[in-house]
Structures are given as C-alpha cells and as structure tokens.
Amino acid sequence: MLCIRGVVLPEREERSFWIDGEVLRAGAPPGGFAGRDAEVAVDGGWLLPGLVDVHTHPGATDPGTSFDEDLLRAQLGEHRDAGVLAVRAPGTAARMPAWVDSDPELPRVTSAGRWLATPGRFPGFGRDVAEDGLVRAALEEAAASSGWCKVIGDWRADEPALPLTLLTEVVGAVHAAGGKVAVHCQTAEGTRNAVLAGADSLEHGMHLDPALLDRMAAQGTAFVPTLGVFGAKADAMRAREPGVRRDLWLAGWDTMFGNVRAAHEAGVTVLAGTDSFPCGTVAGEASWLMRAGLSAEAALGAASWTARAWLGLPGLGDGAPADLVAYATDPIADPAVLGHPGRIILRGRVVR
Template sequence: AEDPELPRVTSAGRWLATPGRFFPGFGRDVSEAELVRAAVEEATASSGWCKVISDWAADEPALPLPLLTSVVAAVHAAGGKVAVHCQTAEGSRNAVLAGADSLEHGMHLDPALLDRMAAQGTALVPTLSVFGAGADAMRAREPSVRRDLWLAGWDSMLDTVRAAHEAKVTVLAGTDSFPCGTVAGEMEWLVRAGLSAHAALGAASWTARAWLGLPGLVDGAPADVVAYPTDPTLDPDALNHPGRIVLRGRVVR
C-alpha cells in the first residue's frame, strides 16, 4: 500500500469463514463462537474492513442472522466496516438485515430489500463478469441442486442490479476471481444490466473512491488519474487502452 509504484490497497484482511462455509484454508477458519472477535481483529489489523463468508453451499444454512448482526455491530463499534460474501437468498437477506456495509455477489437478493439497502448505505458489488464467464459451463453440467440454484440466481442478477441502481443503491464494480484487474470487463456487464455508461464508469472509479472515503479530483487530493484518448463512456473498449496513468502525481505510464 505504501509502494509509490503501486496503487493504494484498502484491505479487508483475511476472509473469515465458519465451518462448512468456504474452501478450507483459503481464508481464516474460525468457529461461530470466535467470529465476532476475529472480525474486529481483521478490521483493526487491515484498512478498517473485514470480510465475512455468510453462506456457501446452496443447500446449507447461511450464517445465523443474530450472529452476523453481532459481527456488524462490533466492527462498527470499533470504527470498521463489514463486507459480506453472499450467494444464497438467506445469506443475502441476512447480510442486509444485519446492516452490512457491502454485499459481495448478492446472488438471489430479494428486490424487496433494495430500499432498505439504499436507506442504510449498503452497497452491492455483484461481480457479474465472473458469473457471466461461468454461466455456459454451469448450464452444461448435469442437473443438481447447486447447478439449478446457481443458474436461477444468475438468471435474475442483471435485473436485480438494474433495480438496485434505480433504487439508489450504490452499485460498485468488483471482479472477485482470477485474472484480477479486469474492472473494465465488469463495467461492460454493468452496462448490460442497465446502468448508463457514466454510472458504470463511476462504479469502477469515482463512485467507488467516494464510497471508500477517498477523495476524487479536488484540490489537495492525491493526483490519481487514468486518461484515455477517447471518451470511455462512448467507447467502452477505450478502458482497455489507457493513454496515461498518473499515480500520486507521478506519471507511471
């Protein structure tokens, strides 16, 4: 984060997963009894954020709402924020009702919760590009509970993202999986979902900065600028070909 050659990183520390709710060993595996303490530890040891895995298998229960509510309350009391991975209806609902700061994926999110998200400032990071990239492969699989629920969730995600934006929910561009750094592709998916090119570009830049508490193009702010030879709101492919990158006032490309 302090390297002058690299962008700043706002980290959520290690993913926090309770038993059965993530790939073992990919994050920090904790028991439900340890989760609140671990969430505060990760938030205070990183950039003020922690990330909690709310759900995983489609046919397994999500993290209980009272526990997730306690996590959010404790982290907020410590001055931090909580991002919640959710890809089931129960997991998404619990994240909203617990007052999480962001929903990562939000698959199967009930549109009836969008007004509440907007009112409490919960952002939606739908990671459409990673789901879209895997949709054809998932359709080719043999029918199963996981496959069928995944496809049902994906088939409604574009409509949900559009409805979220119309409800004034902050929609941000996230990519989730490898290869990293494909935010330009995520912007294209947001446009497919119904966001204007201007709003989609903001979700990948100035809107995201403001939501994270970082200054934009104002006097005294760090000079972080990516410039293009053509307007990327008119030519989305321009995002893949920046003409100039300025980081902390230094031209790095």
C-alpha cells in the same frame, strides 16, 4: 513540474492542474504551462480519477493456493498498468504486508484482512473460526487491516447460511469500533441476512430479494455483483446435469441483471469488482454492468469516481491525490477505451 489539462469526468468541466509532489494543484503552475520548469504530461482529452476494483484478491491465483508476496506485487502491477489505481481486497489468505501501503509504484490498497469462515463454510481458505469466536475475530481482522473485515455469510447453495443473530452481532461490534463489514453471500438466506444485519457491502449478492433494495439504499449497503466472474461460468453451468446446486446457481444468475438494474434505480451504490484473474480487468466488469442496464456513466462511475468516493478517496480537484487516467476520446461515449488509457499517473508519477 508535471502539468495536466483536459475535461474532467464526471463533471465534464475543462480544468488544469499541476502536480505538487503526490498532490494535484488546481490551475496553471507557477510560471504558466509554457514556463521553463513546466512539463505537460496531458494536454487535452478526458481525465478520470484512477480506476478502482473493489473486489479483487491479489497475492494468490485462487483461494486454495498459498499467499505469495511476489505474486501480490505482480498482480497489483497488473492493476496499475491498466489504470486501476485503487483496489479493495475483501479478504485474502493472509493479511496484507506492511510494505503495500508504502510502495509508491503500486495502487492504493484497502484490505479486509483474512476471510472469516465458520465451520463448514469456505474451509481452509482463510481464517477458520468457531461461531462463538466470530465477533472477536472480526474485530481483530478489521483492526489489523484497513478497517474492513470479510465474513463468509454462506457457502454451499443447499446449506444453511450464517445465523442472522450472529451476523448482526458481528456487524454491530465492528461498526462500534469504527470498522466496516463485507459479506460473501450467494444464497437467498445469506443475502437476506447480510442486508438485515446491516452489512456495508454484499459481495456477489446472488438471489437478492428486490424487496430489500430500499433498505439497502437507506442504510448504505453497497452491492458488488461481480457479474463477469459469474457470466464466464454460466454456459458451463447450463451444460451440467441438473442438480440442486447447479439449478440454484442458475436461478440466482438468471435474476442478477434485473437485480443490479433495480438496485441502481433504487439508489443502492452498485460497484465494479472482478473477483477474477488476471488482474487489471475492471473495465470488463463495467461492461457487464452496462449489459445489466446501467448507463455508461453509471457503470464507469462504479469503476472510478463512485467507487473512490465510497472508499473515502477524492476525485480530481485541488489537494486531491495525483492519481488519474487520461483518454484521447470520451470513455462515456466510447466505453471500449476504458481499459486502455493513454496516460496513467499514480502518486504524481507517470506510469505510462
């Protein structure tokens, strides 16, 4: 049987475990670590629950391409090989196939069905639906996925966002059914509407009004800023000729570091999501969160234990899933090692 011992983060406690099928058991295994059946998979170092990417879209290379199950498997494998053992896919071009939940070699997937877009927003990339059918569509996607649905709350920077009254109705109906709602928002109006409607997560949240942060914290609305994907575009956007869309985009980007830091300080759950390819790069998003002003511990939590708790997944303890990554050095003291774990264990099996 596989045995593990090391310093568990974030608690910073030395602990020992053994693996019983796909589950962790606390303490020494029957017969001890030197027993005939014991195989020590990790002996010392630093232990984290598996890393998490809460905004990734495996199965396609961009929203305009067809959903491909072979690509889905390959991209989930990229996540796993980087130590990302749980992902949330907030909207895709197609619903996740049933085999995703049962494949022992792939990360645990929380899906949100197809993107839901009303006319003029995100055309042709997900499920296009008229405004009077949005509530029903949101309930259908939440029921067909992991309980989440994803609504495109706005699209073009200079065009109106989804009406607040409609988004509020969507969120209320999905919550009443036991589900959750993620909202894509990049404009001031779209972000404001998502918060006032009571969305469970803001995806991107450009132009977020800091006056809304206390409300977000109180109602449990998480902030997934996907800083890396925006940061990678910033220089190219600055090089463009001035225009309404370019100028609004840059105005939003220029406030994001301050808003992310202020959100964390206000008690909002800030999470790491990449929204980019290749997959398996959530450690880079944690670095962007640190650049925005989060401590190394908070940024690593956003890509591990905090994100897992938010998704309803436990950390490292007796009876928890045997999903973990191990490092020779403390990744809080040296965040550069986060994307390079020395040992990866998923569902009780050694991946690397």
